[in-house]
Amino acid sequence: MKVAALDVGEARIGRAVGELGRPFAFGRGYLLRKGFDEDVEALARWLEAEGARRVVVGLPLRTGGEEGPEAEAVRTLGEALAKKGFEVVYEDERFTTRLAAERLKAAPRRLRREKGKLDELAAVLLLEGYLARHG
Known part of the structure; x- marks a missing residue:
């Protein structure tokens, strides 16, 4: 089953996809x-x-x-997606952005400068954690 992840911020929403039973998630950019x-x-x-x-x-x-x-606003977005027929699961994201920032430090400068990369990578980390627990 294909699973997506969203890292919801004020300006951008980071996106990632993966599959249950597989440990990897793949970034799909971000939505302004x-x-x-x-x-x-x-x-x-x-x-x-x-x-x-x-x-x-x-x-x-x-x-x-x-x-x-902030969590209330995210839940409102999740509820709207659920009304569209998607199964919405909430995951604690307290440290995903910090971990994503640490990983980006090793990336080429052009990637570090792209603000949306942080949001996308946070979504990837969020989904990889979910897949590891629910594989």
Whole structure:
């Protein structure tokens, strides 16, 4: 089964895909945010094109594990995707962006400068963690 992951930020949404039973996730770039309804429609089209029915959405929890307003906004996006027929799973994303930033330090300078690469890599790490636990 094909699975997608989303790292939802204020300006961009990082995207990745993978398959259950396989440990690797592959970055699929990022979506520049335009507005809630437009974002939901663009993500639904992308998920359909990828053939992914399950979507792992990174949930930005606070250090203590509690949810704040950012997590509420992400859940609202997830609920909209669920209404479109996708199975939405939430995963703690507290450290994915930090890990992605560490990995990008070793990347060529042109990749480090591309802001969306961080979001895409965060989605890859989020999905790889999910696939490792639910393989």
